[in-house]
Amino acid sequence: MVNPSTTASLSPKAPVCVFCASSLGTSPIYAAAAISLGRSLALSSTPLIYGGGSKGLMGLVASSALENGGQVHGIIPKAFLVATNGEKGEGASSQEEEIGKGKTVNLEGHKSKVTVVGGMHERKTLMSKLSTGGFITLPGGFGTFEEVMEMTTWSQLGIHATPKPIVVLSVGGFFAPLKEQCERAVKAGFIAEKNLSFLKFVDGPDDADWGALAMQALDEWVWDAEAGYRGLDWETS
Template structure:
């Protein structure tokens, strides 16, 4: 996507849990509400639990469009949210990520666990390989992603990644900073 194209749809990767810091849930609420207010469609993992459910419920409450994608085997565990604008059930996680990615103009990663890390690294790797040029953001709520950024800087310093890797994603501390970048 060319850098000057308008962002009409954002893929959000985030935890299926709330985490221990109430600021994580507040950031998810703020992001969902802000996306709706700006008429930007939320694309996410279709769960109704944790930060996933929070961002979707906030987006819906503000009148926004939601596009959820969930593998069949996670319907019970992540409580598949069927009342979305668009609801897609896939066969597996790989298909889920592909459908989410293909329906978004930008990617944002809120705090989350191993799944969120895996999703972030997959789209980062695709960007590194030149497979896309969609903007990628880490929403670094109260420094949550600081250790990850330190690890990536360590990979670069240790010669396992080119310094250009840091140019492929942007770290923002707040939803307002994110929206200014979008």
């Protein structure tokens, strides 16, 4: 375990949101990548914004960040919090009260700041608002696909006033089909080629230091200034 004091001299960076699975998947390379990412976020003094769960890749990223002295802020829908505390929600109300006061809570063994929201869309909206440093995606299922695609769409439509980095870690080639699908959509005339610049796919060997690759990709991310739509008034519409 890294001594948390090793991060004390670094100035905090803009928070970054990680989208990933609440399960571990079938290969240990996914778990290793999640642990590597959490560690790199912490050691670079980059606060982690994530979905608030304590299981699967989601839990590993958070616990790794915490173990290395990082800051973690989970955003969790009320329905998931109630489910965590039993079918009848036993203990959920008192925990929500503590969370509402802005206190750090212990959610299934994870000590981190947790914000409870009403639903999934509210969750994504808050995650996006807090994640001024961008987004990193690890392997996951339908929810992960939807999250990374929606954030990309928000950059394209100018809902993000300034596009934010979106880094996709293709651990074990997991996201190769998604990258190919995006490129196919360009050839078919459904995506402007310049809009591919919103996404940065990162490949590497199975034993890569995925955390280091992710941080490098964030630093190197550049979007095409002509990409997307600008001038839409999302505040009043």
